[in-house]
Amino acid sequence: MFFNSFAFAVFLPIVFVLYWFVFNKNKSSQNLLLIFASYYFYSCWDWRFLFLLVFSTFLDYYTGIQIEKSQNSNIRKFWFWLSVIVNLGFLGIFKYYNFFASSFAELIQSVGFKSSPFLLDVVLPVGISFYTFHGLSYVIDIYNSRIKAEYNFVDYSLFVSYFPLLVAGPIERATHLLPQVKVQRVFDFEKAKEGISQIVWGFFKKVVIADSCAIFANQIFDTYPSQDSFNLILGAVYFAFQIYGDFSGYSDMALGMSKLFGIDLLKNFNYPYFSRDIAEFWRRWHISLSSWFKDYLYIPLGGSKGSKVKQVRNVFIIFVVSGFWHGANWTYLAWGVLNAICFIPLLLFNINRKHISKFRINWTFSSVKTVATILYTFSMTCFMWIFFRSDTIFDALQYVKGIFSFNFTSNCKEFISYSLTFLLCYFNYQEWRFRDVDFPLYKTNTLKLIFVLLLILLFGQFGVKKEFIYFQF
Numbered sequence: 239m240f241f242n243s244f245a246f247a248v249f250l251p252i253v254f255v256l257y258w259f260v261f262n263k264n265k266s267s268q269n270l271l272l273i274f275a276s277y278y279f280y281s282c283w284d285w286r287f288l289f290l291l292v293f294s295t296f297l298d299y300y301t302g303i304q305i306e307k308s309q310n311s312n313i314r315k316f317w318f319w320l321s322v323i324v325n326l327g328f329l330g331i332f333k334y335y336n337f338f339a340s341s342f343a344e345l346i347q348s349v350g351f352k353s354s355p356f357l358l359d360v361v362l363p364v365g366i367s368f369y370t371f372h373g374l375s376y377v378i379d380i381y382n383s384r385i386k387a388e389y390n391f392v393d394y395s396l397f398v399s400y401f402p403l404l405v406a407g408p409i410e411r412a413t414h415l416l417p418q419v420k421v422q423r424v425f426d427f428e429k430a431k432e433g434i435s436q437i438v439w440g441f442f443k444k445v446v447i448a449d450s451c452a453i454f455a456n457q458i459f460d461t462y463p464s465q466d467s468f469n470l471i472l473g474a475v476y477f478a479f480q481i482y483g484d485f486s487g488y489s490d491m492a493l494g495m496s497k498l499f500g501i502d503l504l505k506n507f508n509y510p511y512f513s514r515d516i517a518e519f520w521r522r523w524h525i526s527l528s529s530w531f532k533d534y535l536y537i538p539l540g541g542s543k544g545s546k547v548k549q550v551r552n553v554f555i556i557f558v559v560s561g562f563w564h565g566a567n568w569t570y571l572a573w574g575v576l577n578a579i580c581f582i583p584l585l586l587f588n589i590n591r592k593h594i595s596k597f598r599i600n601w602t603f604s605s606v607k608t609v610a611t612i613l614y615t616f617s618m619t620c621f622m623w624i625f626f627r628s629d630t631i632f633d634a635l636q637y638v639k640g641i642f643s644f645n646f647t648s649n650c651k652e653f654i655s656y657s658l659t660f661l662l663c664y665f666n667y668q669e670w671r672f673r674d675v676d677f678p679l680y681k682t683n684t685l686k687l688i689f690v691l692l693l694i695l696l697f698g699q700f701g702v703k704k705e706f707i708y709f710q711f
Contacts, residue, residue: 239282240706241491241492245282249279250495254499262425264422268423269392269419272396272400272499273392276399276404277399279401280365280401280404280405283364284361284363290328290363294398295395295398297324298373299394299395301318301320302321302387305380305381305387306380306386318377321374322378328370329366329367329370332360332362333362333565333566337566337567338566365406369399369404372398372409374534375409375534376397379412384413388412388416396419397410397416397419400419400501402495402503403496405706406489406706407492408489408492408505408506408525408526409526414504418500419501423499424500429497432494432497432680432681433493433494434498435677435681436493436677437490437494437495438690440489440491440492440494440677441487441491444483444491445694445700446661446694446698446699447479448479448480448481448483449483449698449699450697451477451483451662452484454476454653455473458470458472458473458476458653459637462637463636463640465640467640467641467643467645467646469652470637470640470641471641473653477624478616478620478623480707481627482511483665484707485706486506489507490507490677505676506524507524509670511616511619512612512670513612514608515584516577516584516615516618516619517584517585518594520577531556531559531560535555535556535559536552539552540552546585550585553578553585554575554578558575559574560577562574564626569627569628569630570626573623576621576622576625580618
């Protein structure tokens with residue numbers, strides 16, 4: 239069941255009505271309703287993998303309690319590492335086993351030996367990377383005495399399985415979400431109205447911007463050997479807006495529908511394509527994942543302390559792991575390495591935190607420079623997305639080679655749509671104009687909301703239900 243499906247359009251109102259008008263007596267019954275709704279939501283994809291979600295939930299719930307109760311440091315370490323190893327073990331088997339087995343076999347064959355690797359014929363459980371990281375952060379925080387263990391199994395289960403964020407984030411922290419599920423929620427009409435507006439904007443991002451761009455991006459990437467340089471550049475730009483509209487659209491819908499239930503989720507995107515360098519981009523893109531790696535990997539490695547060599551090492555590790563988190567393919571690893579290469583010079587010159595404050599464009603020389611840095615950062619981001627989108631490293635390199643062949647001979651009209659050009663201009667204008675608030679329809683007027691709904695009806699891609707890109711991660 240996808241957020242952009244008819245089934246979900248029926249599912250969400252039913253859960254909302256039951257939540258506020260049937261199970262509204264106490265928070266425990268509301269939490270149980272949301273758990274059952276979340277399990278049903280997940281089982282609509284594949285009910286057989288529910289056992290993984292339930293097992294992961296019980297494992298981290300139980301080990302968290304044992305870590306807190308144990309006075310012996312060795313016993314605490316045992317329960318801690320049990321949780322970490324089992325969680326990462328499941329993630330490794332389902333997500334990375336076939337990749338490593340195939341890669342090792344290819345390496346063996348390259349030196350003249352025969353190899354027939356045993357591969358698993360199993361699909362990747364949707365959302366496993368997200369709910370695994372939910373549980374890991376919880377256990378790590380207990381082990382480091384940042385939080386207390388949660389003894390209420392219902393409340394903890396909801397923290398892990400809450401359906402708005404279950405399959406594609408944001409990656410929540412126990413310190414933020416658990417306190418909200420442990421208290422009675424009161425219906426807030428203004429928050430619900432704000433949630434509906436955010437759902438509409440997220441839906442617009444997905445079915446209008448992302449899915450419209452996907453039509454041309456897929457055509458260009460699938461036929462890249464026959465495309466000229468201009469079309470290849472268009473393909474990279476289209477994919478940049480496709481993945482942004484797709485993933486941030488999902489996040490907006492998740493945050494919006496959670497507000498309908500009186501629960502606030504972590505902000506996951508903050509207008510990343512208006513960043514002035516790659517460091518700022520990563521403070522604005524997939525914020526919950528970036529902050530997760532910062533808190534649970536980068537800082538434990540030493541963070542920005544120590545020598546420059548150690549700092550560079552830590553940054554490189556973070557980006558490589560981030561790339562590999564996205565999938566078992568060398569293209570994701572290359573994408574992570576490229577981001578590290580762009581980030582490290584900023585670190586070496588101590589300007590990686592230069593662009594933190596908000597900015598205005600007044601069309602002075604300084605403003606022209608700001609616009610130039612934004613365009614440059616966006617261009618570099620589009621370039622790196624080529625590796626993310628390509629099937630193989632060879633395809634990515636050939637795609638880049640095609641761009642820099644400076645061949646502008648074919649007819650580009652095939653991949654330029656007046657309607658899509660208008661939609662992208664409108665989308666970017668709205669994002670730019672309202673970049674200081676959570677989303678462009680925040681506290682908007684009714685006419686603007688109706689206009690966006692009309693754009694969805696007129697230009698939304700409803701023919702084929704397209705799943706969200708980050709479902710595969």
